[in-house]
Amino acid sequence: MDQGQKGNIPFDEDNYTHNIHKDNERSLDRRSFMKLMVGAAGVFAVSTLPWGAIAAKELAGFSNKKYTAAKITDVSDLKVGEAMEFAYPGKHDSALLIRLGEDEFKAYQNACTHLKCPVFWSKEQGEMVCPCHHGVFDPKTGAPTAGPPRRPLPEIILEREQGVILATGVKRYET
């Protein structure tokens, strides 16, 4: 190292930590690393608490949710092969009603089970398609047939009364 350079600006160093003089300040020793790991384990433990709390709440008696029936549409307003969006059970739970045949209706909550993008009905392909990552769902069962989703779409239970389609509940996954 050229002694004449000492004290000159800019410093003859290739980093921006030349003002750190404390011993071991820049080194992460084994013990601090292990402390870090213990801290991370704590963070992971805390992060599962909300999930556990909600699960416990569900198990404690709300497992049979009460749904109120809601009118979706008139049968005459939906042609065969067409689909329409609605919201059920809450007004922010978007869902998709598809008329597959003259008397065949299917409805699913259409938040993709991959990353919650809205799933669309593709009439040409006869499939439900998620545009975000090209997830494809079978309109007859709601099961994923292609792309990243692994979990079927939650199906909405339908009833037909005097030319009106009613939503009466959301099917639970079979366990």
Next chain:
Amino acid sequence: MKRSYRGVLLLSFVLFLNIVCTQQTVNAYYYEKYETVLLFCVLNLILFPLAFWIYKRERDVK
């Protein structure tokens, strides 16, 4: 001084289990398998004292 990386390796393994348990918790939640959620949640909580115990044991070793 002879180095021992046993603690580091054990804690890495604990952290790996933490990741697995968290992932399983969230998956089970979306599949509405709430018993499984509670199981993995408790496992994840137990892993923290375990990690702390491993750390303490490695620290106190002379």
